[in-house]
Structures are given as structure tokens and as C-alpha cells.
Amino acid sequence: MKNNQSFIFVVILVVFLFVGVYLFGDKQDSSLVYDQVIEELERTNQELEEKTVRQREELANRDAEILNYKETIGQLVSQLNDNQLMTIAEDHWQYQLTVNDINIPKDGIVEIDNHFVEFVLVEHQSENVFLPDELLAQGQISGEFLDEHLFGISSGLDGEGWTEIGRGIDRDYFFGMSGLESGAEVQLSITDELKERLALDTNRLIIRRK
Numbered sequence: 001m002k003n004n005q006s007f008i009f010v011v012i013l014v015v016f017l018f019v020g021v022y023l024f025g026d027k028q029d030s031s032l033v034y035d036q037v038i039e040e041l042e043r044t045n046q047e048l049e050e051k052t053v054r055q056r057e058e059l060a061n062r063d064a065e066i067l068n069y070k071e072t073i074g075q076l077v078s079q080l081n082d083n084q085l086m087t088i089a090e091d092h093w094q095y096q097l098t099v100n101d102i103n104i105p106k107d108g109i110v111e112i113d114n115h116f117v118e119f120v121l122v123e124h125q126s127e128n129v130f131l132p133d134e135l136l137a138q139g140q141i142s143g144e145f146l147d148e149h150l151f152g153i154s155s156g157l158d159g160e161g162w163t164e165i166g167r168g169i170d171r172d173y174f175f176g177m178s179g180l181e182s183g184a185e186v187q188l189s190i191t192d193e194l195k196e197r198l199a200l201d202t203n204r205l206i207i208r209r210k
Contacts, residue, residue, distance in 0.1 A: 073130045089131060089139025094124045095197040097190075099207050108202040111210050115180045119188070121146050121173040141193055146173045152189035180209045 077085065096103065098120050099110045123146055129136060143149065147162035150173075165172040180186060185208040195203050 070130075077131070077135075085135060086138065089135050090197075091139070092126045092129060092131065092136055093140050093197075094126070095141065095194065096122045096124070097194075097198055097205075098122075099205075104198065104200060104205060106199070106201045108200055108205040110205070110207050112180075112207060113210055115209065116178045117176065117180055117186050117207055119150075119173075119175040121150065123171040125169045141197060146171060147175075149191040149194035150175075150188060152187070154187045180207075182209050184209055 080088070098104065100112050100114070100116070100118050101120075102110055102112070104110060123141070125140075131139075141149065145164070147164075150162065153175075163174045165174060177186070185206055188205045188207070190198070190200075190203055190205065192203065
């Protein structure tokens with residue numbers, strides 16, 4: 001597109017120059033300018049053709065590199081056993097659970113300063129994916145909805161309920177409640193699967209207000 005625009009611009013420019021000389025100069029000058037115009041157009045056209053050829057070659061080389069990369073990955077994947085493949089697939093998915101922007105520690109106990117409690121569970125898929133879609137999907141945590149891995153909230157407070165917030169390939173789940181008094185706590189249970197993905201030592205999370 002840019003090549004075409006450049007060529008058109010040159011054509012318009014040289015035509016204006018030629019017309020100007022033809023109207024205000026003598027015919028010998030007009031003939032000279034005409035030759036120069038043709039020469040400039042031929043030179044510009046040659047440059048554009050060479051540039052187009054280079055771009056096509058670069059694109060073909062890039063496609064070849066991508067194909068070779070996929071073939072190499074396919075060969076490596078075929079040499080792995082099921083457990084190794086599953087480990088790689090799971091590594092393509094990252095999970096994070098925070099309370100008021102604080103990462104849950106291994107013991108599952110978090111102390112907060114205010115009365116508002118905000119849980120956010122995030123699922124992130126790696127951007128550099130080289131696995132087949134079927135294998136990649138096996139590495140994702142089970143269930144259609146992330147909140148299936150969060151249950152048993154006990155606080156006596158009114159919550160807003162889990163809300164999914166999609167962000168491209170990422171998924172965020174939000175749950176908020178307010179009115180937590182000083183010394184009071186909120187407890188939340190998570191599944192074994194989510195516990196493993198979060199690298200926690202417990203299934204029971206305790207959020208306590210200072």
C-alpha cells in the first residue's frame with residue numbers, strides 16, 4: 001500500500017514539473033524534461049519492484065522458520081511421556097488469588113487493615129504457546145467456571161457474589177464484601193486442585209481484620 005502511494009506521488013510530482021516546463025519553457029526544454037520524467041519513473045518503479053521482491057522473500061523465510069519451529073516442537077513433544085506433557089501444559093496456565101491486592105501466603109492466613117474484603121482469582125494463559133490446542137486445554141484447571149474452586153465463605157456479611165471479568169485470554173473472578181469489624185475474620189475454602197496451582201499448604205483461607 002505504501003509502495004503504491006509513493007509511486008503515485010512521484011508520478012504526480014513529475015507530471016506537474018513536465019506540464020510547467022511545457023507551458024512556460026521552450027520545446028527543447030520540454031523534451032529534455034520529458035526524458036527526465038520517464039527516467040525518474042522507471043527508476044522509481046524499479047526500486048519499488050526490488051523492495052516488493054525483498055519483502056516477499058522475507059515473508060517466505062519467516063513462514064519457513066515458523067514451519068520448522070512447529071516441526072521441531074512436534075518432534076520434541078512426541079518424545080515426552082504423558083506426565084511430562086501434562087506438566088508442560090499446566091505450566092502454560094498461571095493462577096493467582098489475592099485479598100485486597102495481597103497474595104495469599106502458604107499458610108492461607110491474611111491480615112487486612114480495613115473493613116472491605118476483596119477476593120480476586122486470576123487465570124492467565126502464557127502468551128508463548130507452542131502446544132496443540134487439545135493438549136493445552138488439558139493443562140487448564142478443571143470446570144467451566146473458576147468460582148467452582150471457591151466455596152464455603154463464612155463471615156456473616158453480605159457479599160456481592162462472584163463476578164467474572166474477562167480480559168482477552170485471561171479470566172478474573174471478583175468477590176467483595178464489607179463491614180468486617182476489627183478482630184473478625186472471613187473464611188474461604190478452595191479445592192485441592194486450586195490449592196496445588198496456588199502452591200498453598202492449606203485448603204482453608206482465613207482473612208482477619210487487625
